[in-house]
Amino acid sequence: MSHEQVETPAAEGGAATYDVEVMQEKWYQAWEDLQPFRASDDVVRSGTREKRYALTMYPYPSGDLHMGHAEVFALHDVIARYWWQRGYEVLNPMGFDSFGLNAENAAIRDNEHPATFTYANIGVSTESAKRFGASFDWSRTFNTSDPEYYRWTQWLFLKFYERGLAYRKKSPVNWCPNDQTVLANEQVIDGRCERCGAEVTKRELTQWYFRITDYAQELLDCLDDLAPTWPERVITAQRNWIGRSEGAHVTFPVSSVVEPGDEGARVETHDDITVYTTRPDTLFGATFMVVAADAPLAGELVTEGQRPAYDSYLEEVRKSTDIDRLSTDRPKTGVFLGVHATNPVTGAQIPVYAADYVLADYGTGAIMAVPAQDQRDWEFAEAFHLPIVRTVQPPEGWEGEAYVGEGPAINSHNDSVSLDGMGVDEAKRTIIDWLEAQGVGQGAVNFRLRDWLLSRQRYWGAPIPFIHCEKDGEVPVPEDQLPVVLPELRGQDLTPKGVSPLAAAEEWVNVECPRCGGPAKRDSDTMDTFVDSSWYFLRYCSPHDDTQAFDPDLVDLWSPCDIYIGGVEHAVLHLLYSRFFTKVLADMGLLKFREPFSAQLNQGIVINQGAKMSKSKGNGVRLGEQLSAYGVDAVRLTLVFAGPPEDDIDWADMSPSGSLRFLQRAWRLSGDVTAAAGADPASGDVALRKVTHKTLRECEQLVESHRFNVMVARVMELVNATRKAIDGGCGPDDPAVREAAEAVAIVLSLVAPYTAEEMWERLGHQPSVARAGWPVVDEALLVEDSVTAVVQVQGKVRARLDVPPTISDADLEAAALADPAVVRAIDGSTVRRVIVRAPKLVNIVVG
RNA sequence: GCGCUCGUAGCCCAACCGGUAGAGGCACCGCGUUUAGGUCGCGGCCAGUGAGAGUUCGAAUCUCUCCGAGCGCACCA
Numbered sequence: 074m075s076h077e078q079v080e081t082p083a084a085e086g087g088a089a090t091y092d093v094e095v096m097q098e099k100w101y102q103a104w105e106d107l108q109p110f111r112a113s114d115d116v117v118r119s120g121t122r123e124k125r126y127a128l129t130m131y132p133y134p135s136g137d138l139h140m141g142h143a144e145v146f147a148l149h150d151v152i153a154r155y156w157w158q159r160g161y162e163v164l165n166p167m168g169f170d171s172f173g174l175n176a177e178n179a180a181i182r183d184n185e186h187p188a189t190f191t192y193a194n195i196g197v198s199t200e201s202a203k204r205f206g207a208s209f210d211w212s213r214t215f216n217t218s219d220p221e222y223y224r225w226t227q228w229l230f231l232k233f234y235e236r237g238l239a240y241r242k243k244s245p246v247n248w249c250p251n252d253q254t255v256l257a258n259e260q261v262i263d264g265r266c267e268r269c270g271a272e273v274t275k276r277e278l279t280q281w282y283f284r285i286t287d288y289a290q291e292l293l294d295c296l297d298d299l300a301p302t303w304p305e306r307v308i309t310a311q312r313n314w315i316g317r318s319e320g321a322h323v324t325f326p327v328s329s330v331v332e333p334g335d336e337g338a339r340v341e342t343h344d345d346i347t348v349y350t351t352r353p354d355t356l357f358g359a360t361f362m363v364v365a366a367d368a369p370l371a372g373e374l375v376t377e378g379q380r381p382a383y384d385s386y387l388e389e390v391r392k393s394t395d396i397d398r399l400s401t402d403r404p405k406t407g408v409f410l411g412v413h414a415t416n417p418v419t420g421a422q423i424p425v426y427a428a429d430y431v432l433a434d435y436g437t438g439a440i441m442a443v444p445a446q447d448q449r450d451w452e453f454a455e456a457f458h459l460p461i462v463r464t465v466q467p468p469e470g471w472e473g474e475a476y477v478g479e480g481p482a483i484n485s486h487n488d489s490v491s492l493d494g495m496g497v498d499e500a501k502r503t504i505i506d507w508l509e510a511q512g513v514g515q516g517a518v519n520f521r522l523r524d525w526l527l528s529r530q531r532y533w534g535a536p537i538p539f540i541h542c543e544k545d546g547e548v549p550v551p552e553d554q555l556p557v558v559l560p561e562l563r564g565q566d567l568t569p570k571g572v573s574p575l576a577a578a579e580e581w582v583n584v585e586c587p588r589c590g591g592p593a594k595r596d597s598d599t600m601d602t603f604v605d606s607s608w609y610f611l612r613y614c615s616p617h618d619d620t621q622a623f624d625p626d627l628v629d630l631w632s633p634c635d636i637y638i639g640g641v642e643h644a645v646l647h648l649l650y651s652r653f654f655t656k657v658l659a660d661m662g663l664l665k666f667r668e669p670f671s672a673q674l675n676q677g678i679v680i681n682q683g684a685k686m687s688k689s690k691g692n693g694v695r696l697g698e699q700l701s702a703y704g705v706d707a708v709r710l711t712l713v714f715a716g717p718p719e720d721d722i723d724w725a726d727m728s729p730s731g732s733l734r735f736l737q738r739a740w741r742l743s744g745d746v747t748a749a750a751g752a753d754p755a756s757g758d759v760a761l762r763k764v765t766h767k768t769l770r771e772c773e774q775l776v777e778s779h780r781f782n783v784m785v786a787r788v789m790e791l792v793n794a795t796r797k798a799i800d801g802g803c804g805p806d807d808p809a810v811r812e813a814a815e816a817v818a819i820v821l822s823l824v825a826p827y828t829a830e831e832m833w834e835r836l837g838h839q840p841s842v843a844r845a846g847w848p849v850v851d852e853a854l855l856v857e858d859s860v861t862a863v864v865q866v867q868g869k870v871r872a873r874l875d876v877p878p879t880i881s882d883a884d885l886e887a888a889a890l891a892d893p894a895v896v897r898a899i900d901g902s903t904v905r906r907v908i909v910r911a912p913k914l915v916n917i918v919v920g
Numbered sequence: 921g922c923g924c925u926c927g928u929a930g931c932c933c934a935a936c937c938g939g940u941a942g943a944g945g946c947a948c949c950g951c952g953u954u955u956a957g958g959u960c961g962c963g964g965c966c967a968g969u970g971a972g973a974g975u976u977c978g979a980a981u982c983u984c985u986c987c988g989a990g991c992g993c994a995c996c997a
Contacts, residue, residue, distance in 0.1 A: 306992065309924075313993055320997080350997060363997090398995085405995090435996045442997085449995050521996050641991090714945070716933060721990095726932050728946045734959085735945080741960090774936095783934065786944035793944090800961075863940045868978050870940055908977055914939050918977050 089744075091737045093704030096827045100840075101204060103830070109841045110157070110208045112164040117630055122162040126631045127153040128610055128670070130639030130647070133170045134194035134216075138201045140679040140686070140696050140724070141640075146207040147709040147824070148676050148718045148781065149638045153208050154823045155776045158847040164631045166613035167202065167209035169195050171218040172602045174252060174268065177533040177567055184564035187533040191218055206705055206826040208843065213616040217605035222612065223535035224556030225622035226605055229654075231538060231549050238284045238657060239527075241547065245367055245433060246526055247395075248276040253569030254530040255280055257601060258523050259314070259646045264395030267646075272394045275367075281528040281537060281598065285653045289315055289520040292652055295668055302672035304719070310644040316521025320351035321505050323441060323514040325362060325414035327374065327425070346370070346414055346425065349436030349519050352446060353508065354492060354500035356418050357485040358464035359441035362425045363407065363453065366390045368438035371427040376411030383408050383427055390429045398429060405430060405453040416441075417513045418487055418504075428453065436519055448475040465497065525650065527601045532559070532567045532574045534599030542586035542593035551587050557595070573597040606647050607654040610634060610669060625663050637670040640678070648673075674779055677721035679712075694724045706825035707733035713824050714785040736828045739792045739817055743832035745799050748811040750837035757809025758802065759854075764794045765813045766854040769847075772820050781824075788820045811836070818842050864889040865916040866898040882909040889915040 117124040129149040132142055153165040169191075176187040176194075195216060202209065215222050233239040247256040251271035255278060260267040285292075293315045296308050325346045346362060364371045366387050375383045386408040397403070407428030416423050430449055431440050444454035445463040451474045454461050464485045467476040482500045485492035490507045492500040508514030528537060536557045538550035550557055560581035567574050575597035576582060586593035608622070614631045615624035639647075648670075655669040678685070681692040699708050710732040715722040754762060768791040775784040795813040799805045815836055822829035822842045833842035857878050862885055864872040872894040876885060886909045889895055895917065902919035909915050 305924080310992065316996065318996075348997080352997075403995090430995050430997095432996060440997050447997065449997075452995095519996080644992090714932090720933095723932085726946085728932085731946055738960085780934095782932095783943080786934070789944050796961085861940075865939085865978075873940075906977060908939090910939065914978090916939080916977055 091740050091828075091831075093706075093733075093827075096831050097204065097705060100206075100827050100830045103840055104206075105203075107841050108212075109844050110153075110163070110165060110210050111212060112162055112166075112210050112631075114627060114630060116162045122160060124164065124631055125153075125156040125161040126164045126634045126636075127156065128165075128613075128634040128637045129167070130637070130643065131168045131170050131606070131609060132198065133173055133175065134191055134198050135175050136194055137197050138205070138696060140694055140699075142198075142202075143205065143696050143708060144679050144712045144722065145638060145640075145676050146202065146205055147712040148674070150206070150208050150709075150826075151713060151776060151781050151784075151823045152636055152638075152779075154826075154843055155847075157208070157844060158819060158822070160846065163208075164213075164613065165209055166213040166616070167207070167211065168214045168609060168613070168616075169198070169216045169218075170602060170606055170609075171195060171216040172223075172534045172599075172605055174531060174533070177531060180533075180563060181565065181567050186561070186563040187567070188218065191216070191533075204705065205700075206709070208826075213613050215612060215616050217535075217602070217609060218533070220556045220558050221619065223605070225612070226535045226600065226608070227538040227550070227555050227557060228552060228622055229608060230535075230600065230604070231552065231555075232661060233283060233657065234549060236657070236661070238287065239281060240284065241279055241281050243277065243279040245275045246278050246280055247273045248278075249273055252531070253571055255526060255528065257526045257603070259525075259649070261395065264398075272396050274394050275391065280526050281596075282524040282526050283653070285525045285650075286520060286522055288653055288656050289317070289522045290518075291656055291667075292522075292649065293317055295652070299668060299673075303670075304641070304673060304675050306641060307644045307648060307673065307675065311649055314522060314645040314649065318351050318519050318521075320349060320517055320519065321353040321501075321508060321514050322347050322349055322437070322517045323353060323356065323417065323508060325417060325423075325441065327412055327414045328422075344373075346374075346439050347437050348439050348441045349517060350441055350443075351519075352443065352497075352501075353504045353514070354482060354485075354495075354497055355443040355446045355464050356416070356441065356504055357482075357487075357492070358443040358445045358462045359416050359419075359423065360421075360444060360454070360460045360462060361423045361442045361457075362414050362439060363428045363431045363442050363450075364410065364425060364439040365431040365433035366407070366427040366429050368431075368433035370438055371410065374410045374412050374425060375427070379409060379411035383410060386427065393429070405449070405456045407453065407457065409457075417508070417511070418485075418490070420487075424459070426453075426457070434523060435521070444475065446475055446477055448477070451475040464492075525601075525653075527604055528596075528598035529601055530571065530573045530598060531569065532562055532599065534602060535605065536575065537596040537598050537600060539596040540584055540586060540593045541596060542589060542591060544591055545586055545588045545593075547596075548586055548588050548593070554587075573599065575599070603647060603650050607650045608658070610637075610651070611658075611664075623663075628663075629665050632664075633666050633668060634670045636672050636674060638674045638676060641675040674718060676718050679722045679724055681723065682725045683723060699729060703729040703733050704736075704827070706736050706828045710736065710785065710825050713781045716782050718779055718781060735789060735792070736821075736825055738796070739788075739821060740828050740832055740835075742792065742795050742799070742814045742817060743835040745805050746811045746814050746836060747805040748808045750811070752808035752811055754808045754812040757807050757812060758798060759809075761794060761798045761803060761807070761809040761813055762851075763854050763857075764791060765809070765816050766850050769816055769820070770850045770855060773847075773850075776823070784820070785824065788817060791817055791820075812848075816848055819845055819848060860912050862889070862912055863914050864892060864895050865914070866895060867919065868916065869898075871895050871898040876912050878912050880912045882911045885909055885911045885915055889917070 116122050129145055153163050156163045171191045176191045179190045180187040247261050249256050249266040249271055251269045261273050264273055266273055296311055300308050407426045410425045410427055412425045413422040414425055442450040444450040444461040446465055462484055465480045466483045479497055482492040482495050492503055505516045538557045540548045542548055560578040562574055582594050584593055584595055611623040611628050614627040618624050651669050656667050658664045659667045681694050684690055686693045707729050711727050711729045715727055768787050771787050772784050798810050818829045818832040829842045830840055859875045860878050862874045862876045863870055872892045874888055886907055899919055905920045906918040
């Protein structure tokens, strides 16, 4: 498809034909010269303009931009450009999340250095984003793989360490066998690697963690404040992920243990088992205990007689993936550990099992099993023929198994405490008080959130700035030795081996211990790229500062972000980590705010023919082809007009050619206007002026409520009205026509910057229209002269009356009852009631 | 299994506190412009809001049930 061209008489300034390619080339150059979107610190500092910080999730440079980028940029630009037009100084930066596995894998494949791909892709993507007309301030750009950036990522790591928020521990961790690295819990989706989809397995490894759980409560509490301006689904996802629960810790003594089959033999006394439970009220029904099979506790408890059985069970558990483990209606498995514990309220000796339905890293890794009030425990009890004692009375006619609902406690008393007859809440309070008094338990809060595992066994990331010395242990790299720069590795050197490729870079790894000067080794893991992105939005405020990660004063000037636009896939990844970082930095005294993103918008995705675009389906839509066929503006307009920004866009349902037609139609207005520039619109056609001003007011409200698709529809109406005024109304020399065309150009500048710029020039103005300023709406023109009042009889519309907007209820009722059509509809029936909502409606009830 | 969101013309989508179901676009048809096609201009066609019930003077909008779609959570004790 070639560009469609429209011939019109040459107007003052601007081309006489709507030639997409010529226009795009012309304004691309002009904007490079004008730099209309440089954010000035001084302007905000001096109070000349109020600040706005518009942020879009920075991309991973995996190649050139695609439809997804185009959509986010187009939507984001509406807001950023609107803020400029409304007189704000807008910080609208863009950079690249440029560490990561794509480049590393490509480097291995092609025997290259990851930086080669990365920086080539960044170049291409930057150029494309500029040609797309995105209003980013490129003077502030950076890449997280630049040593000037990751130096500060490393510095932050050291600061976290100093505060006890970064630590190493050995633990069973998620392992992606395809990417050959560990993963954080947040990066495991339904048992699969978030990045590559491979089934995740477990490995026992020593890894670095951030103590995000220290902030669990605050991360949860602040969600209430964010709820009005964040998408509900993100709030919900984070609440679920943090997973706060209230309950109690209860200690079960493990006493004189009897080996089964050898009733006489006494085995040594073990330590107590402490469990976490959300249902301490059901303690009387705890008939056995379960320890996570892979928890160290299980190995400590197991008797010699049961060890072989336990060992083989553990091996089985270790082999299973999360996919197996999470599959529903899988029969309960486990093994008796050979020991018994004492239920602290009943004094009963209850057996202790190891099983895989209990998780090692939640709570204490052990539970009290109450089969009557927990379905999982019920199933285990059935499988192992263990007793079931109901301690909550199920309702009449209950036919289920475990009963988890509300009901009076039963069978729940001993010599010193009784819960019988109490509701669940009262029973909980009572038993917790009793446990605390006896010193065998206390109320407790638990979170589902785990600490963030951040070390990775791959090359293309920020090296962890630590040195391991046999004598001094883990030693931080002194700050003045940052950055710890990656060694030059390429191609086969990067092949994943299960340990970081950095470990093999002998010259790099072997260093002197900063403390004792003895031989030591660098930590060879790199940081998760989510560490890079947890603070990048701060760096934009002082992107070139080589003395600190960010300038607190400048961050304070611009932050927090007033809008953050991105995909909902980061609901509990990047968005949670960034919130965590912000709170830590605030505690360090570097930030004055505790939440980084005041408002958020999740855009949908672009699909094709009802399905996600993918190579295997062959339904991909190439952005480059669409841009060549229809031009930047038409593609942008199509993306914005498609529907609500949160909704997915099926490109097959869209009509970029229709968008192009509209843009040409709008553009032609600018050539038809003959009223002189600067002509006083007050002398112009009032009807058209009313449309113009009403449209502008509506567009303001629509942008602010993120209903960009409706805003486009309003501009289309204004274009139609202006067209009619020119051809059949007040004529092209009326100042109101000029006013309308200028309004069209300004509103269009939010969506179709090339067309808008061209219109603006043809209307006799200097570029850039993007900084022309939003027209002041004349409130007087928003007042309607007359409105249509509807008259209903029995709810059916019988007449429409033109009435003044100020009409009184009484006058409107009189007018309605006098209308011949209404009289006919009433037809002598008795009027029972008349509802009047002046000036819009009258409903007459007869009967 | 539990929870949330959404079902409006052939299609994408509008409709503020319940108050005229239609703003805009696509597709289609007609008329005009044009050598013709496209463009352009004008006009037209098209649903009673997934189904049913309730509340109300009045329901796309509120309530309940069902159907359908999408999303989230799902051994976290």
